[in-house]
Amino acid sequence: MPYVRSPIDSGNLANANAANTSKAPRLYLEDIVTGQQFTSASRQITADEIKRYAQQFDPQPFHLDEEAAKSTFFGGLAASGWHTAGITMRLLVESGMPLAGGIIGAGGEITWPQATRPDDVLHVVTEVISVTPSRSRPDRGFIQARSQTFNQKGEVVQLLLAKLMVWSRSVKT
C-alpha cells in the first residue's frame, strides 16, 4: 500500500514523535488516515527478562536456560514470541500509538520472522492500513494497523497486523 502523505498525516507524524512524553496529543478516529506512521521509543531486553517471562508463561528450555537452549531449534536463548508481543504492546502504549482512550485490540495476525535474543534493542514502527467508521455506532470506528517490531540490526522480530477500536471525537473518553 502506498504511503499517502497528507497535511493531517504530517501533523500526526509530529504527534508521533512527541509521543515519548506524557503530553503527547491523543488521536481520535477523525485524526487518523491511511498511511499515517508512528515510531516508538527503543527498549533493550535482557536475558533475565527473557527467562522471567518464560518461567511465568512459556516454560520451555529454549526460553529458560542458555545451555539447554543450545541444542534446540533456536541454538541459544530466545524470547517467547508472546514476550515479544508483550514488549511490543508496552512500546505501543507508552510511545508508539497515541490513541485517545487507549489501545484496544480485537485481534490480528502475528508472525515472528526472527526470535528476540538477549540484549536486543527493540522498537516498533506502525502504519495505518485502513480506517473504517462503525456503521452501527457513531461513537467509534476500527483501524487496521501494521506494527513491525525491529531489533537493532533492522531485522523484523514481529509483524502484527492488528484490528483496533478507535473512539470518535464525539466521545471524550
Add this chain to the structure above:
Amino acid sequence: MPYVRSPIDSGNLANANAANTSKAPRLYLEDIVTGQQFTSASRQITADEIKRYAQQFDPQPFHLDEEAAKSTFFGGLAASGWHTAGITMRLLVESGMPLAGGIIGAGGEITWPQATRPDDVLHVVTEVISVTPSRSRPDRGFIQARSQTFNQKGEVVQLLLAKLMVWSRSVKT
C-alpha cells in the same frame, strides 16, 4: 471442519489426558492427524495477576485498576489480550499440547471475543486443522492448530489459529 476420529487420534486423546503429568508421551509429526484434539488443565486468574501483567506489558487504566476501569470500554478490570495469550501458552506447554521438542510457533491469527476477568478459570481446547510435512526438510513439518481458550462460563476469551513447527520422528530432539 469435521472431526475425524481415528485409531491414532483416540490414542492421542488418551495422551492428551495424560499430559497433566510430566510423563506425558511426546508427539512427533507422524503421530498427529487432522481433527485430533487436546484439552489442557484449568487455571484461575486473579485480579493481582492481571494488574501485575499490565504493569509490565500493557499499562492502561482498564488493565491496572478496578476503579479507573469502570468508566472505560471494558466497564471493569480486564486482562490484557496479551496476558490471555501468555496464560494460554502456559496451559498449552504444561498440559495442552504434548509436542516432542516443544511448542514452536511461527505465528498465527488471534482474536479476543471476550475479555478475561478477575477470577476467571481458563482452559484451552486445541484441534489440529492441518498437517503438512516440509518439502525441503524431511526432519520437520508444520501443523495448523486452532486453540480456543474458554472461561468457566464456556465463553471463548481467545481464539488462536497457530502455525506450529513439529519434528519428525526421524529426529529425536
